[in-house]
Amino acid sequence: MSLTIAVIGGGAAGFFGAITAVETFPDATVTILEKTRTVLNKVRISGGGRCNVTHACFDHRQLVKHYPRGEKALRPLLTQFDAAATVRWFEQKGVQLKTEADGRMFPTTNTSDTIVDCLLTTARRLGITIRTSCGVSTVQPTETGWQLDLLTGETLYADRVLVATGGYPQRPSYDWLPEQTEELVAPVPSLFTFNVPDSYLLPLAGVSVPDAGVSVTGTKQQQRGPLLVTHWGFSGPAALRLSAWAARDLAAVDYRFTLRINWVPTLSENDLRTTLQTFRQQHGRKQVSSQNPFGLPSRLWIALALESGIEESQRWADLPAKLFNRLIERLTNSQFQVVGKSTFKDEFVTCGGIQPGGLHPQTLESKAQPGLFFAGEVLDVDGITGGFNFQNAWTTGYVAGRHIGL
Template sequence: MPSFNIVVIGGGAAGFFGAITAAETFPDARITILEKNRTVLNKVRISGGGRCNVTHACFDNRQLVRHYPRGEKSLRSLLNQFDATATVRWFENRGVPLKTEADGRMFPTTNTSDTIVDCLLTAARRLGIQVRTSCGVTSLSFTSQPDGTTSYKVKLFNEELIQADRVLIATGGYPQLSSYGWLPQQSEPLLSPVPSLFTFNVPDSPLLSLAGVSVKDASVYVIGTKQEQRGPLLLTHWGFSGPAVLRLSAWAARELADVQYRFKFRINWVPTLNENQLRTTLQDFRQQNGRKQVISQNPFNLPTRLWQALAAESGISETQRWADLPAKPLNRLSEKLTNSQFQVIGKSTFKDEFVTCGGIDLNSLNPQTLESKAQKGLFFAGEVLDVDGITGGFNFQNAWTTGYVAGKYIGL
């Protein structure tokens, strides 16, 4: 194949993986990565608390796709080309073994994201890929050639024009997606981007003083919807976070955006018990611990500070003994345990894992190659697509998978 130019717009995980795959598949190609920031792979560096949650140890693709609120159907077929097993093998073959933690998240054994960044940079350097930073794109135009091919011109902030035979767009999600005016006019429809994976701001929460307290298992439900998630919950100085809240924000991303992040939700602090079981447990505990103060012990193994706060909200004094506890505060305590309600006023992005709901409509792309159906030679990968997963390494798996697929076919 004659030498041709491939331009990758976006120096993140998907952009690098697409460029590396393209260089290995089409060795005659000249490949350039354009990144508008001064550094590349920025999200890789900060993810997972600086450790980089590379993927998730879910090696059954039918199960893996269930962790994606959007894009499940399209991703299912793409994973047949490059899945979590392939990701683990890819990094191990380049001297970067991964380890699996108890919750299924996979990290480099070095416990630092620098290992992943260095691996990608080294691979790009070895393959002769040119990486250019501080190169923001202002326009992308194309010309159809008589032979049926398409040539592209990429215009940068400094007015420089770069010629390309193929273009891979891997610029990431929100808020970049809000300013895609430089895409060709006849290009793909863009599903309105909104944030996903965010925490809940509850400025009036009576639990703000408990910032840092975590609960291993709680159920969180958005009132007025069918959206509910269960799992670990973290109390913060602005409201609530933790896997249960983040997963809920992902699955309910559209609904919460529609109400401008003003909504009520409820927490069941003891989701393993139904209402009758909880009342029975409280009564049994009351009989067995009659002389003890209510705030000193609880039958649900909840954090002490949280238990004391819920008891205080129920009108139970610090000196109140179980044996003398009246029915009304006991009923209020039961209600607090199963149906604590809070008013959310706004969101806070979860900086390490923040992703986007929305993006390029997958129906406008070839489902096997991620090439535009409308513009030959134009490919998309990563968070720019309308694909997003919950926390746990699933969004990086989307980046590796779609980057690999786009890179594999971009030279054909």
């Protein structure tokens, strides 16, 4: 009799695990159970509809540094399937990837449909059954395998089960898993933007700075990178990275904190002061608001100057020391009161889930429940934006699929 494998979750990790299982164990019968009406939903919307497949970081030691949680668990798994393996896998399936300047990798077609079609076509060619609108209410071990009770009222039986449901926003959402499953880390959101309703920069929505330093006051959490002003507050890679690394700190304060922004992080305060003094001497007759020596967007510069108390008609030569110092303070230490978060729909992930420590580190099989495997975001492994979360899905899906038939 062939081995029957049930994969719970029709996302990236679920499909990759199912495909790897059949490619490794050709006689296995594999069924993907997806509770929603469509599969691969996050793959479709990620990267603005282009699908950020992975990141061009082929050194395992460097790659794992992009994961706020799960670095230790992911490192040995990458020896089995890493970013380079991901590129080769898709190329072998006829999908070419390209690398952008920031290291993100996308299909050359610039559409996520290419990745979705690849996974669907491969799964169907291998004879994998895909069932949608088919949620699982309970999973219980039997003497010979597993019993899955479905929300449809059906009952299925399988020899092995791979849980690849993605993350859940609340702890009770995991209650359908079998008893004595590995310790669960309470889930909280990661990768979100900051709501600052009282920000004087809201009228500048759409203005971006290629390199800004952002930090959370009262903590050691800080990041640098592109920052985007939005009509609700701040977004962009710098904000998203900060939200990922500080996910638990920010959840603990209910997303109410002081955000500090350094708009010129490449300069120390002394160097910045010297640069401004020199600029002031050379352009004394010009208005402060007319230009700046740091290449900041003009609208942002004017807003920072006005917030410092500098009128638009104020000339550099006539700028009082008090206002000069305020301007330096705004440039290096702007402070905004964050009073909530907004889901970054393309990249939203969950911090928390099943602790990898309860799984065999080379197979992702449960130590407490033999025959039960886990992959993807359901694990307490999450990365920053840039293709790292999909790489976690490909890696863990492959590892689980590679060993699920043994």
